[in-house]
Amino acid sequence: MRRWTILLVAVLAAGCGDDDAAAQTEGPAWFEADPLLGNLRSEDRRRAARHVAPRRLDQLTLHDLEVRIADDLASFTATEELYFTNTTGEALPTVVLRIYGNAVGDRPQVRLTGSSCVATTCQVAFDGRSTIELRPEAPLPADGRLRVHLELAGDLKEIAPERASLMGQAMEGLTRLGEPGAEHGDYGLLAHGSGIASLGNFYAVVAPRRDGDWVRGDDSTLGDLGSDGIVHFRSKVIAPQGSRVAVTGAVTHEQTVLGQNGQPGRTELTAVAGLTRNFAIVVSRTFEVASAEVQGVQVRSYFLPSDRAAGEAALETAKVALNSFHRRFGPYPYTDLEVVEAPLVGGAGGVEFSGLVTVAQMFYGSAANPLSMLQGLLGQTPTQQGGAQNPIGGMQAAMLDFVVAHEVAHQWWHGLVGSDARAHPFVDESLAQFSAMVYVEDRYGRERAQREGTRQVAANYHFMRLRGIADGAVDRPVAAFGDSMAYAGLVYGKGPYLYPAIREAMGDRAFFDGVRAYVAENRFGVAAPRALFDRLARGRHRQAVRRLERHWLEETHGDEDLGEADMGSIAGMWFEGAGSPIEGAMQMLQGAGLGGAGNAAGDARTQDALNELLQQLQQMQGAAAP
Numbered sequence: 017m018r019r020w021t022i023l024l025v026a027v028l029a030a031g032c033g034d035d036d037a038a039a040q041t042e043g044p045a046w047f048e049a050d051p052l053l054g055n056l057r058s059e060d061r062r063r064a065a066r067h068v069a070p071r072r073l074d075q076l077t078l079h080d081l082e083v084r085i086a087d088d089l090a091s092f093t094a095t096e097e098l099y100f101t102n103t104t105g106e107a108l109p110t111v112v113l114r115i116y117g118n119a120v121g122d123r124p125q126v127r128l129t130g131s132s133c134v135a136t137t138c139q140v141a142f143d144g145r146s147t148i149e150l151r152p153e154a155p156l157p158a159d160g161r162l163r164v165h166l167e168l169a170g171d172l173k174e175i176a177p178e179r180a181s182l183m184g185q186a187m188e189g190l191t192r193l194g195e196p197g198a199e200h201g202d203y204g205l206l207a208h209g210s211g212i213a214s215l216g217n218f219y220a221v222v223a224p225r226r227d228g229d230w231v232r233g234d235d236s237t238l239g240d241l242g243s244d245g246i247v248h249f250r251s252k253v254i255a256p257q258g259s260r261v262a263v264t265g266a267v268t269h270e271q272t273v274l275g276q277n278g279q280p281g282r283t284e285l286t287a288v289a290g291l292t293r294n295f296a297i298v299v300s301r302t303f304e305v306a307s308a309e310v311q312g313v314q315v316r317s318y319f320l321p322s323d324r325a326a327g328e329a330a331l332e333t334a335k336v337a338l339n340s341f342h343r344r345f346g347p348y349p350y351t352d353l354e355v356v357e358a359p360l361v362g363g364a365g366g367v368e369f370s371g372l373v374t375v376a377q378m379f380y381g382s383a384a385n386p387l388s389m390l391q392g393l394l395g396q397t398p399t400q401q402g403g404a405q406n407p408i409g410g411m412q413a414a415m416l417d418f419v420v421a422h423e424v425a426h427q428w429w430h431g432l433v434g435s436d437a438r439a440h441p442f443v444d445e446s447l448a449q450f451s452a453m454v455y456v457e458d459r460y461g462r463e464r465a466q467r468e469g470t471r472q473v474a475a476n477y478h479f480m481r482l483r484g485i486a487d488g489a490v491d492r493p494v495a496a497f498g499d500s501m502a503y504a505g506l507v508y509g510k511g512p513y514l515y516p517a518i519r520e521a522m523g524d525r526a527f528f529d530g531v532r533a534y535v536a537e538n539r540f541g542v543a544a545p546r547a548l549f550d551r552l553a554r555g556r557h558r559q560a561v562r563r564l565e566r567h568w569l570e571e572t573h574g575d576e577d578l579g580e581a582d583m584g585s586i587a588g589m590w591f592e593g594a595g596s597p598i599e600g601a602m603q604m605l606q607g608a609g610l611g612g613a614g615n616a617a618g619d620a621r622t623q624d625a626l627n628e629l630l631q632q633l634q635q636m637q638g639a640a641a642p
Contacts, residue, residue, distance in 0.1 A: 044135040044163035047080070047099055049073035052248045052290035055266035055371065057312060060349045064291060067540040068246065075101040075159075076291075077222055077247040084254040085299055087280050089172065089213035096166040096219050097134075104225065107155040111162060112230035116241045117170070117217035118146040119234050121202040126218055130167035138162075147232045148220060166220055175209030180359040182378040182412060189363055202237075202362055205296075209359035210320060210377060212303075216296040216367065217242060236495035238503050239445075240437045242294055244430065246540050249289040253297055257281030260303035262318050262354045264296055264372050265289025291349070291540050292370035293431060298356045306331045310338050313348055318356040323380035326416060330355050330375060333420040333455075340458040341451060344528055345428050346535040353427070355420060363500070365419040368426035375423060379416035411590050418452050418472045425451030433535055434542035439493050441503075442569065443545055446490065446511030449473050453512070471589040473512050477574055478581030480505025487574040490514075491545065513577065514568035518552060521560040527552065 050073070053061045065073055080097040102108050118124035124145050131140040137153040148166075156162055178184045205216035221243045223230045234241060255261050257272060257280060265287040275281035289295065298318065306328050307316040315334050319327025334355045342348050350371045358374035360367065366375045425448040429435070435443035453473065457465035481487070485502050490511040497503040519527040530552040538547065546565070553561035567573060 044161060046074060046161060046163075047078050047248075047250075049076070049248065049290065052078070052250060052288045054268060054288045055290060055292070055350050055352065057347070057349060057351055059347070060291070067291065071101075071103055073290075075103055077101070077245070078250065079219060079221070079247060079295065080250045081219060081295070082252045082254070083215070083218075083297060085213055085215070085256065085259075085297075087256045089208040089211070089256070089299065090174065091169070091171050092213075092215060092218070094168040094170075094219065096164075096168065098164045098166065098220060098222075100162045100164070100222055102156045102158055102160045102162070105158050107157050107160075109151065109155045110230070111150040111152075111156065112223040112232055113148040113150065113164075113220040114223045114232075114243070115146050115148070115168075115218070115220050116243075117206045119241050120237050121173075125173070125206045126168055126170040128166065129169050130165075132165045134163040134165055136162070147223070168219065170206060170215075170218055172213055172215070173204070173207040175204055175207050175359040175361055177210045177359075177377075180204075180209055180361060180377040182381075185361060185363065185376070185378050188361070203364035203367060204359055204361040205367060207359060207361075212298065212300040212320070212357070212359055212377075214296075214298050214358045214360075214374060216294075216369065216374075219295065221247075234438075235493075236497075238497065238500055239441050239494040242437070244293065244434045244436060244542055246291050246293060246434070249292060249295045250287075251289070251295070251297075252284065252286045253299075255283045255299045256301060257283055258301050259283045259299050260301075260305060260318060261285055262298040262303075262316070262356045262372060263287050264292060264294070264369055266351055289370065293434065294369045296367075296369040296372055296374070298354075298358055298372075298374060308335050310335045311342050311348065313338060313351060313353055315353045316355070318354065319380060320357060323357060323377075326380040326413075327357065329413065330357075330380075330416060330420050333417050334424055336459050337421040337424040337452075337455045340455050341425060341428060344454060344458075344531070345451075346432075346532045346539075348427060349432055349540075350427075353424070355423075365415070366423040368423050368431065370431050371427070373420070373423035373426065375416070375420055379412055379419060381412050414468065415472065418456070418468060421452040421455040422448045425455070428535065432540065433538045434540075435545065436542070437494075440491060440545035441494050442490050442507050442511045443543070443548075445507050446514065447548075449508055449512035450515040453516070467589070469512075471586075474509055474578045475581075475586060475589070476509030477505045477578055478509070478586060480509065481575065482581060482583065487572040489570050489572075491569040510574050510578065511568065514564060517564045517568065518549075518561055521564060522552065522557050526557065530554075 053064055056064065060067070068076060078099040080099070081094060083092055083094045085092045098113070100111060115126050118126050128142045128148065131148070133140070133150065133152065139151040141149045141151070150162065150164060152162065179188065205214060206218055207214055222245070223232065224243055225231065249265060251263060251265065253261055253263055257275065261283065263285065266289070267285050267287045270283070270285040273282050273284060300318070300320070302320055303318045304321055304324060304327065305316050305318055307314060308331060309315070315331065315338060317327045317331035317334065319330070334353060338348060338353060352371055354372040356372065356374050357377055357380050360374060360376040364376060365379070366373055426444065428451070429447040430437060430444035437444055453465050453469045456468045480501050483501055485505065488502065488506060490506045494503065497506065522530070531548070534543070534548045534551045537551070544550070549561055549565045
């Protein structure tokens with residue numbers, strides 16, 4: 017157990033004047049909810065109060081943030097006013113907050129430098145890592161309000177461009193294969209590299225509650241950490257002058273403030289984000305932006321100048337995916353969608369936030385990408401890179417396409433329809449994988465969708481099995497998977513195939529009608545883990561849906577359903593006809609980098625083959641060295 021440090025005991029009542037005493041009686045000044053809803057499309061704005069019924073919009077938590085990012089992009093400071101209403105129905109002796117950015121990594125990156133409760137007396141205790149406990153002088157009654165002022169300061173880890181590249185992440189993933197039971201939950205959400213600063217999970221959120229108590233820690237760092245409830249954000253971002261800022265919500269004002277007396281200037285913007293689940297900022301002085309309008313939504317792609325082709329491809333994918341999911345699943349709720357290149361690491365292909373997704377730089381193919389060396393070894397000219405003649409460029413393009421679609425799908429799962437991502441991670445991740453396959457089908461046809469499913473979805477399961485990890489249940493808590501290879505294999509590789517099976521059993525019309533009804537029923541809420549199947553298992557489809565639900569989520573038929581894999585067939589899926597010694601090496605490294613770390617108890621022949629592939633690459637790098 018960590019030692020708690022009392023940071024502040026604010027005894028505001030001592031020496032208060034009459035006005036202060038009155039403020040304590042009436043409660044702290046509160047916020048108006050309607051001005052925060054500017055990020056919602058008109059229909060959702062009109063129906064907002066109905067979405068959160070029986071609570072009022074001003075009973076949702078508000079995070080009022082002011083964030084200042086240093087000129088060198090290596091640090092930030094922030095103030096946060098958190099407005100909390102006790103909607104639990106019982107008095108709370110404590111309110112617990114979490115800073116999820118501190119729950120991963122070797123050391124906490126965010127420091128709590130100041131704290132107080134506004135217009136009331138409270139004690140604030142910080143464990144030095146990720147948990148903050150607020151103890152009001154008297155228990156907070158049902159429907160009682162608490163306003164908290166926090167001051168934060170943080171460091172952004174530096175990520176070298178070569179580490180954020182496809183080859184860098186693949187090599188890093190391969191080395192992690194030898195670390196038994198390793199968990200790597202640090203995906204670069206609080207980091208900077210290649211002139212890009214990324215801030216996610218940096219602020220304090222109200223901790224979730226389970227079994228009548230606050231969840232104060234995490235039993236695993238696999239998967240997504242964070243809160244699942246709908247909240248509001250109001251933000252002011254102060255960034256270096258000339259920055260382009262991608263931020264959650266709708267921007268209400270933006271200006272450039274010129275420097276004076278030798279001080280640097282700055283870019284400032286304010287934004288509102290009502291009815292959202294989380295918040296992120298991505299900043300760069302060199303970002304270029306491509307944009308388009310789809311179904312009344314402004315879609316923007318942010319990318320480095322050297323990555324324009326990939327950035328425009330990401331925009332096109334986001335446009336088609338948004339249109340497809342809007343039609344298949346129900347309307348997207350926000351006025352904006354940002355797709356942002358970011359230096360993600362730790363095997364993360366992308367990370368979703370409400371109205372904003374970050375996509376790993378390794379898929380953009382910037383000039384710093386070591387793949388350029390490998391393309392040279394294959395004898396490719398620049399005009400061939402990214403085309404059908406270039407298996408590496410083709411692989412990157414296909415993965416970028418699929419990852420962007422997957423992250424856009426997260427705007428529905430678990431953005432619009434919330435779920436418990438810790439206890440039942442399959443709900444949002446397996447659905448997002450399936451949705452990406454639906455996107456490919458709508459854009460390129462069913463045959464292409466089946467092929468991409470095999471090499472970008474089922475391959476996760478096949479890699480798991482090649483590592484000697486047994487098939488198992490898909491629906492279980494994150495911590496029950498043991499390591500990230502099993503987690504990826506079952507949640508990202510096997511689980512998604514439940515939905516095509518149900519779709520085939522029900523027929524397209526009944527299946528997608530059921531999915532749209534599920535979205536409408538749970539819009540801006542948190543769905544029960546099996547709520548979708550409860551909706552689909554009606555009438556004549558009940559028996560088939562329940563049988564398939566058990567088959568894919570609880571039983572172990574993966575080898576029978578998805579086939580037994582070997583390395584040659586996996587490599588052939590990506591490099592058919594390439595005729596190069598890099599074929600198997602690239603695919604195995606890609607799988608290791610995206611699938612994450614497994615344990616070291618895999619099949620000996622598989623390990624020997626991986627070692628041989630690594631030696632191949634090292635020899636090639638040596639041959640290319642000056």
